[in-house]
Every structure is written in structure tokens, then in C-alpha cells.
Amino acid sequence: MKIRRIAATAVAAAVTAPALFLSAVPAFADTKPATGASQTVDAPIEQLELAVKAAQAKYEAAVAAHTKATADALVILKDEKHPLAVAAKEALQASKDAAAAKTAADAALATADAALADAEKALAELSDEATEEESTKAKEAVDAAKVKAAAAKTDADAAKVTADTKAAAATAAKTDLANARAAAFQTISAAEKNMDEAKKALDTAKKALADAEKALEGDDCVVDKDLSTSLTGPSKIAPGSSGVFTFRITNKGTTTFEEVGGGAVAFRTDVWSDDLKVSWSSVNSPKWQPVVLGDEEEEGGFFSSGAKLAGGKSFDFKLKVDVNSKATPGEGMVMGFGARVSADGSCGEATEYSQATFRIGKPAKPGSGNDNGTNGGHSDNGSTGGSNSGNGNSTPQGGTSTTPVNTTSSGSLANTGAGPSALPFALAGGAAVVLGAGAMVMVRRRKAGMGA
Incomplete structure (x- = not known):
């Protein structure tokens, strides 16, 4: 009835x-x-119409927010020119360069240490019959090798500090990019959830209005x-x-x-x-x-x-x-x-x-x-x-x-x-x-x- x-x-x-x-x-x-x-x-039907209008506006806003969130995420995920992507790439290259410099410094240090060892060995192997000139020359060779070895050690230590710093910077830049991408995914997820909820609210409002209008037909x-x-x-x-x-x-x-x-x-x-x-x-x-x-x-x-x-x-x-x-x-x-x-x-x-x-x-x-x-x-x-x-x-x-x-x-x-x-x-x-x-x-x- x-x-x-x-x-x-x-x-x-x-x-x-x-x-x-x-x-x-x-x-x-x-x-x-x-x-x-x-x-x-005003009358209930008019209120329901207002509810539908408001729910429609909220749904449209939610769709727009979802579209923007998706577009922003794609930029972070795929665009190599994005500032965070550029920073991560540059930091990684700087870390690689610093690591190569450290390798070279370590090699130079090893060479200097070997030269010092050879000079010290030559000095030690001088015979008692060696002239004073030979003895002086051997000692000078040892002293020169020590100076080179010390300089190589300093360079190697500095290269290590630089390499470690660049590596940390590269890791941080990589983390920033990963976090930004994760946040983008979360933003998309939240926007999608809001869009779904707004759609449900709109459907509910439309159904309430339709039911009310149908109930009043011919009454x-x-x-x-x-x-x-x-x-x-x-x-x-x-x-x-x-x-x-x-x-x-x-x-x-x-x-x-x-x-x-x-x-x-x-x-x-x-x-x-x-x-x-x-x-x-x-x-x-x-x-x-x-x-x-x-x-x-x-x-x-x-x-x-x-x-x-x-x-x-x-x-x-x-x-x-x-x-x-x-x-x-x-x-x-x-x-x-x-x-x-x-x-x-x-x-x-x-x-x-x-x-x-x-x-x-x-x-x-x-x-x-x-x-x-x-x-x-x-x-x-x-x-x-x-x-x-x-x-x-x-x-x-x-x-x-x-x-x-x-x-x-x-x-x-x-x-x-x-x-x-x-x-x-x-x-x-x-x-x-x-x-x-x-x-x-x-x-x-x-x-x-x-x-x-």
C-alpha cells in the first residue's frame, strides 16, 4: 500500500x-x-535534493583530487628530471667518483709503502765496506720514501672520508626518492578511498531522493x-x-x-x-x-x-x-x-x-x-x-x-x-x-x- x-x-x-x-x-x-x-x-524532498547536490560536489572534488594525486605520483615514479630523481642520480655518481678516488689513493699509498720498504731494506743490506757516500745516499732514499708514504697516507685517509660522505649522501638521496614515491602511493590510495566513500555517499543520497520521490508519486x-x-x-x-x-x-x-x-x-x-x-x-x-x-x-x-x-x-x-x-x-x-x-x-x-x-x-x-x-x-x-x-x-x-x-x-x-x-x-x-x-x-x- x-x-x-x-x-x-x-x-x-x-x-x-x-x-x-x-x-x-x-x-x-x-x-x-x-x-x-x-x-x-524547507520540505524534506528539497533537503534531499540539496544533499544530492552537495554529495555530487564532494564526489567531483574527490575525483579531481584522485586525478591530481595520480598525475603527481607518475611524475615522481617515472620522470627522471624530477628534482629528487636528479639529486639521487647526482649523489650516486658523486659517490662512485669518490670511491674511485679512494681506490686510487689506496693504490698510491701501497706503492709508497712498498718503496719505503725497499729503501729501508737497501739501507739495512749495506755492507760494512760501503762508503760513507753510499750510506748517506741510502739513508736519504729512506727519508724520501717516508715522506712520500706519509703523503700517500694522508691522501688515502682524505679519500676515504670523502667516499664515506658521498656514499651517505647517495643513500640519503635514494631514501628521499623512495619515501616520496611511497608517499605518492599513499596519497593515491587515500584519494581513491575518499573517492569511493564520496561515491557511496552520492549513491546513498540519490537513492534516498529517488525512494522519497517514488513514495510520493500519486499519494x-x-x-x-x-x-x-x-x-x-x-x-x-x-x-x-x-x-x-x-x-x-x-x-x-x-x-x-x-x-x-x-x-x-x-x-x-x-x-x-x-x-x-x-x-x-x-x-x-x-x-x-x-x-x-x-x-x-x-x-x-x-x-x-x-x-x-x-x-x-x-x-x-x-x-x-x-x-x-x-x-x-x-x-x-x-x-x-x-x-x-x-x-x-x-x-x-x-x-x-x-x-x-x-x-x-x-x-x-x-x-x-x-x-x-x-x-x-x-x-x-x-x-x-x-x-x-x-x-x-x-x-x-x-x-x-x-x-x-x-x-x-x-x-x-x-x-x-x-x-x-x-x-x-x-x-x-x-x-x-x-x-x-x-x-x-x-x-x-x-x-x-x-x-x-
């Missing part, structure tokens, strides 16, 4: 949403929203401009406590909705963590129930009024955000998505979702769960919504309201700019895909009830 497929697609997208939308961060504003600021994000669930939402609540929640937000769904039209509801999610916008949990209640469902977005069969992941909503009226849900006692100070966000079901079984989704930011930190006063101030956002042309004392009270609340619809300025996203502060918007994009499944669950339950 079409509805089941859409729900499955939306929930499946939740698994890949963080990676997809973080890859699309450059499409969002680089200004971090202040706590309490109203923000809106009767539409964006309903008469359906608006608002979200208000505390501006600070202390670790180990909870904050209660009011999520209001307003029927701005004249036709009565058979049922309204939606989904919600809370997360940290500064770090990845599971510090935040959300539960909901209303006047018709006073018991707190967890909001866990998972398999489409887990209908407890979405909430419903279980009652009609007349035109011009509102229905309030309470969203309780529990903060882990070990959570570190930082920033958090809770978002709610509204949907409705009409008498004919058709469904509609709010144009945008509502979100509220809050600080995670110590309470203002000992014993208090969170600040008493309120903050929140709304969908376009939505109601400012109900207020909440922000005392962390866990008593379920809710109900309908005839509060007039007040038109206020909604936040918007810039087309350029990026930075670490864009994390909330990236996460929000993924959540929007998930929350769209709420309308499908309501329709499925409504149709099942009608057929019983």
Missing part, C-alpha cells in the same frame, strides 16, 4: 539523514541561531497550508532533569480535521550524543509516552490527538525532553512536525516544522529543573503557541485552544555560507524526513479503523 511505502521510506531515510545532511552543510546559513530563535527548514498526502504548528518551552534544561514544551497544532481553515498529530525529535546541536529523550502527552492521552522514531510498525513513535479539530481551533501536545544526568553543558534543540487526517481519509502535512533551541546547563537556582523563560519557533504563518512555565514538571498536560492565529515572521535559510555552527540545520534536515512518516502512520491507523 502506498501509505506503508511512504512511511517505510521516511523512516529508512532517518538512518542516512545525519550523513546526508551534514554533507549538505554548505547549503545552510553559517550563523548559529540564538537560543529561542524561530527557525524553519494523497499533501502539504496543507491551513495546518500550522508552534513550539514553545524552557530556554535551559539542567542535566538530570526535564523540560516540558508545548507543541500546538492549529487548524487555520474552516474544515474540521478528523485527527491531528505528528512526531518530534530532540538532539544536541553541538556534539553527537544520545543525551536527550522525548516523550509526549495530551489531554486525551495523559500518560507520558516515548517518542521513538523507528520501524513504521512502531506507531508509538508518533503522537495523535485521537480527536477532531475544528476550524480556527488548536490542539496542544506536551513534549517532555529528558536530559541525561551525565550530559555536558551545551546546546540542544527539539522539533515537532504536524499532520492531519480528513474525513475522507486523505492526509496533509504542515508546510514546515517547528523547533525550539535551549541551553543544557546547571539550573538557575538550586532545586529548579530549568529556566522559567520560554522560547520556540513556528511554521510559516503559524500560531505563537502556548506557553510553559518551564519548571520541569512531569505532569502530562494538553488540550484544545481557540487562541487566535498570529502571523509572525518566520526564520529562513541563507543560500550560501557554511561552518560548524550549521550543524543544527543539517540535523534538522534529516529529522524533517523522519517526521514526515507521522502523517502516514495516522492515515494507516485511520483507514484500518474505518475498515474494521
